Amino acid sequence: MRILKVLLVAALVLSMAACSCRTRKVGPGDNIPLTGDGGPLKDINFAFDSSALDARAKEILKANAAWLAENSSRRVQVEGHCDERGTNEYNMALGSRRANAAMDYLRSLGVQASRMSTVSYGEELPLDPAHNESAWARNRRDHFNVQ
Amino acid sequence: MSFKSLLFVALLAPATLLGQTDIYVRGSGKLFPIALPRLCTMAGDPQVARDIPEIVSRDLDLSGYFEVLNPNSFIEAPGKCTAPDATAFTDWTVIGAEGLVRGEIVAEPSGIRVKMYLLDVQRQKVVLGKEYVGDYSQVSKIAHRWANEVMKFFTGESGVFGTQIAYSSRVGRFKELFVMDMDGSNVRQLTNEKALALSAAWDPSGSRLLYTSYRNRQPDLFEVDVFSRATRQVTKNSALEVSPKYRKDGRSILASVSQGGDSDIVLLDNGGRLVQKLTRSNGVIDVSPSYSPDESQIIFTSNRAGNPQIYVMGADGGGAHRVSFVNSNYCTDPRWSPKGDKIVFVCRADAGFNLFIANPDGSSPMQLTSSGDNEDPDWSPDGRYLVFATTFWSRGTFHLALMRADGSGMKELTKSRGGDFEPSWGPLIP
Helix, strand or coil, rough: CCCHHHHHHHHHHHHHHHHHHCCCCCCCCCCCCCCCCCCCCCCEECCCCCCCHHHHHHHHHHHHHHHHHHHHCCCEEEECCCCCCCCCCHHHHHHHHHHHHHHHHHCCCCCCCEEEEEEEEEECCCCCCCHHHHHHHHHCEEEEEEE | HHHHHHHHHHHEEEEEECCCCCCCCCCCCCCCEECCCCHHHHHHHCCHHHHHHHHHEEEEEHHHEEEEEHHHHCCCCCCCCCHHHHHHCCCCCCCCCCCCEEEEEEECCCCCEEEEEEEECCCCCEEEECCCCCEEHHHHHHHHHHHHHHHHHHHHCCCCCCCCCEEEEECCCCCEEEEECCCCCCCCCCCCCCEEEEEEEEEECCCCEEEEECCCCCCEEEEECCCCHHHHHCCCCCEEEEEEEEECCCCCCEEEECCCCCEEEEEEECCCCCEEEEECCCCCCCEEECCCCCCCCEEEECCCCCCCCEEEEECCCCEEEEEECCCCCCCEEEECCCCCCCEEEEECCCCCCEEEEECCCCCCCCCCCCCCEEEEECCCCCCCEEEECCCCCCCCCEEEEEECCCCCCEEECCCCCCEEEEEEECCCCC
């Protein structure tokens, strides 16, 4: 049993090393990214049913823009996410607005549009699977997938 | 004559109506008590003699109109062979049955012949009779057709038993498309894309589903054939297309497209090319469109007034007006009933998301659910039922449920571990 566990961990480490984390692809044929707030850029968060950038979000975006200025060869995909409340289709559109709000702001800070793209995952990829206020607050986010 | 056409003739032959209709189902309050004993079989398959009444029982129970009596209470021996009008009716009145379904199976060289009868126990007579010929693979089809006849007898309108429901189900981290019979049986997985397959909608013939897929790591519209499982990519671009719906002609697609933060209702051809932009609102979310039954109007969700509410506009995009007048700052996911007389939508109310029904102009809204979260409603093709996703039975996990459009008779249809979402009820195929 213990040997099996060690083997599993080793396999996991190997597969993570193999992925090089450029695309964060998990397994063969796996077409959606793993959720996780890792990566060099910090997530920003939103109020319920809102895509407005608050002061804290703008601070984080300024830091993210500075990092992108220093790492000019890197590209970023802005992922818009929602909490589980509300219906999936509306949340897909809301996630798209959230991703675009951040991309527009980054562009206004001088990040070239050609280095950025957006994708909405609606409520489909929660960071925290719990069903409470603090989980929902974490899940209403833009994640910056640096490539 | 080939076997298939033989079946066709038998099914289309006029019903052998042996009596006049005198039984009525009274409102939704009292359920009509009905007994469905095992069928008589002389040389047929004894399993079929059990299967048919079981399938019909499940259908009638799901319908919300009947109280299907427990076979353990039956006095008559199971599978007893007797001429229908020679039934010992007192054996059934004493256990409270008012209706009785019995039948017999006769083996045929190429399959079976099934004779089904509906009896009025109080008047002691046969009121409906039908005969079906088919092979063994058609047993459940025969049972559903007979259940539809029984529904027609009692309510004046055929049932929707045997129709299909498509939906998304969580499989690990992914969402894949599934199809099941409307009673929750016969579940089949259609996609295995290891991505997100969302917003499934049937084509008018009931053979294909349109859906949004992330299989290429970008959301695009795809179509899957429910029989061959072959897929076709419909759109290929950087925009996000969701909530696709075929028009009745099957040649164009109503959908919402998000790009650059705007989300608009559009009409596409079935090759995914833009035909017409129906809304053009700046910085506003317009999503989840569907047609009125005559396709003259479109109902959709919009946050143009600050928060999401339900709107109706002409099929050309003009004259949008709000129709959700519920005390809620969040209403989404509207669907027009197939008869055109009602709309259903979801609103945040009573500390959860609940289903509401109203007239198409928004008048007389009525709340249908009040416990857990209830989302993604769709109508049965006859407009009598709603299928939707609910957390009523397990907090935090959505499963599909069925209920009558007045909110009564809620039944659980699915129990998958990861949860089930976004049901789409397929058409009634004759």
